[in-house]
Amino acid sequence: MRFVPIDQLEPGMRLGRKIINESRTCMLARGMELKDMHILRLKSHGYTGAYISDKFSAEVEYVEAVSEETFDMGVKAVAENNVGDLLQIAGRIVDEIARLETVSMDLLDLRSFDDYTYHHSVNVAVYATAVGSKMELSDEELQDLTVAALCHDLGKSRISPEIINKKERLTDEEYEEIKRHPQYGFEMLQSHAEIKSVVRQAVIFHHENENGSGYPYGKSGSDIPLFARIIHAVDVYDALTSKRSYKEPYSSADALAYMDGGKGILFDPSVVEAMEKVIPAYLPGIDVLLSNGERALVLSQGSHSLRPVVKIYASGQTVNLSTDPAYESVVIVASGMAGEGGQVQKLNEDRGKAPESKEMRQILVVDDSAISRAQTKNILGKEYMVIALENAVACAHYIAVKGCPDLLIMDIDMPVVSGVAAVENLRNKGYKDLKVMFLTGVSDRETVLRCRRVGAIDYILKPANPVYLLERVKVAFKESRDVY
Ligand SMILES: [Fe+2]
Numbered sequence: 113m114r115f116v117p118i119d120q121l122e123p124g125m126r127l128g129r130k131i132i133n134e135s136r137t138c139m140l141a142r143g144m145e146l147k148d149m150h151i152l153r154l155k156s157h158g159y160t161g162a163y164i165s166d167k168f169s170a171e172v173e174y175v176e177a178v179s180e181e182t183f184d185m186g187v188k189a190v191a192e193n194n195v196g197d198l199l200q201i202a203g204r205i206v207d208e209i210a211r212l213e214t215v216s217m218d219l220l221d222l223r224s225f226d227d228y229t230y231h232h233s234v235n236v237a238v239y240a241t242a243v244g245s246k247m248e249l250s251d252e253e254l255q256d257l258t259v260a261a262l263c264h265d266l267g268k269s270r271i272s273p274e275i276i277n278k279k280e281r282l283t284d285e286e287y288e289e290i291k292r293h294p295q296y297g298f299e300m301l302q303s304h305a306e307i308k309s310v311v312r313q314a315v316i317f318h319h320e321n322e323n324g325s326g327y328p329y330g331k332s333g334s335d336i337p338l339f340a341r342i343i344h345a346v347d348v349y350d351a352l353t354s355k356r357s358y359k360e361p362y363s364s365a366d367a368l369a370y371m372d373g374g375k376g377i378l379f380d381p382s383v384v385e386a387m388e389k390v391i392p393a394y395l396p397g398i399d400v401l402l403s404n405g406e407r408a409l410v411l412s413q414g415s416h417s418l419r420p421v422v423k424i425y426a427s428g429q430t431v432n433l434s435t436d437p438a439y440e441s442v443v444i445v446a447s448g449m450a451g452e453g454g455q456v457q458k459l460n461e462d463r464g465k466a467p468e469s470k471e472m473r474q475i476l477v478v479d480d481s482a483i484s485r486a487q488t489k490n491i492l493g494k495e496y497m498v499i500a501l502e503n504a505v506a507c508a509h510y511i512a513v514k515g516c517p518d519l520l521i522m523d524i525d526m527p528v529v530s531g532v533a534a535v536e537n538l539r540n541k542g543y544k545d546l547k548v549m550f551l552t553g554v555s556d557r558e559t560v561l562r563c564r565r566v567g568a569i570d571y572i573l574k575p576a577n578p579v580y581l582l583e584r585v586k587v588a589f590k591e592s593r594d595v596y
Pocket residue numbers: 264265293318319347
């Protein structure tokens with residue numbers, strides 16, 4: 113079977129998997145032939161597509177990471193804050209995941225749910241278990257990790273649903289309230305003697321970042337417990353790949369690119385590496401466009417997550433992109449489409465749209481390299497007004513005349529005045545609230561600390577990964593939620 117985006121579904125196609133509705137009962141059965149009214153119904157329920165079975169894609173089988181029964185039990189137990197049941201469900205998840213090489217998300221679930229937190233918690237548990245098992249944790253550790261993952265957002269149940277489900281931009285106070293959920297979750301688990309302290313620790317630290325820029329305590333590196341580091345990374349991956357009422361989903365490949373960009377800054381590199389092994393960038397059953405112009409269907413993950421085994425539409429030939437010498441220099445340039453254009457590309461365009469009409473925010477980019485300036489402008493220019501300058505002196509002059517931009521993106525290693533010194537000067541001149549992000553090739557510890565001392569909100573390594581840079585700018589403007 114293969115995944116066909118909603119706008120390319122046609123009457124006469126046969127469903128390769130049953131489709132379930134919000135209450136998880138069967139809406140359309142596997143094997144049935146689609147009619148116009150079914151396609152309309154799928155559209156009105158917010159489905160992004162459906163799995164279709166046909167001769168060409170007969171080899172692709174969707175393997176559920178966990179059984180439907182376990183998933184449903186997990187969703188229910190999380191919704192009811194039923195800690196006793198969660199312990200038991202964690203055991204089931206560990207048993208079911210242990211035999212899998214990779215876990216992929218179910219593209220049929222790419223809808224926005226009102227009960228997002230419950231589905232999300234079970235997804236996070238599934239990914240965390242797979243990553244933990246790749247990292248060779250013991251059975252007992254895996255069980256504890258999975259319990260912690262199921263419980264990681266329990267504290268959100270103490271926050272008002274109006275804030276959690278708000279479509280509009282959150283106020284600063286609302287953000288602060290949401291950021292209390294790790295602490296709330298920790299407190300809720302304290303009354304449960306059967307919950308181990310390692311589980312509570314993982315819950316309270318699941319939003320800490322590798323470089324100390326997370327919350328609630330700003331812990332860094334190995335001071336953050338391993339379970340929390342694992343849950344943090346898979347939590348962000350699931351948030352990025354989910355459709356929410358206020359955003360379109362990332363493709364798996366883009367979400368993994370984000371994880372890669374955040375390696376060593378937000379995430380433990382060894383956790384990201386394990387994720388890259390167990391979560392396919394290109395999911396079996398989706399279409400990809402190759403750089404030689406051929407269209408192909410992904411059959412399975414090869415030995416390299418970015419180079420799966422595919423079947424070429426025109427020739428019917430099966431190619432392992434990791435090993436086939438004829439395809440050595442061929443790369444995947446787009447994914448997700450079944451016809452012209454492409455679903456993922458389309459999703460990316462939707463995601464790029466501003467959620468509400470607003471004045472374009474202004475970003476000042478200071479970098480001595482013309483190539484870097486052009487790249488940054490290229491990545492951010494569609495959504496923001498980008499002004500690029502080549503040195504700190506021009507930057508100081510610009511700000512003195514025009515006032516503060518909404519964000520300053522600063523290189524560090526520049527002739528005459530370094531980026532850090534330039535920001536220090538600006539702070540001394542009274543620009544205390546100016547948002548500053550460093551974009552640099554320098555990453556030694558001393559420099560990172562100096563950046564933090566001058567009040568930088570973020571630190572991004574060059575060459576900038578486009579997905580990562582754009583999302584971090586959204587985080588800086590609080591346009592992105594769940595991903596921090
Ligand atoms: Fe969380």
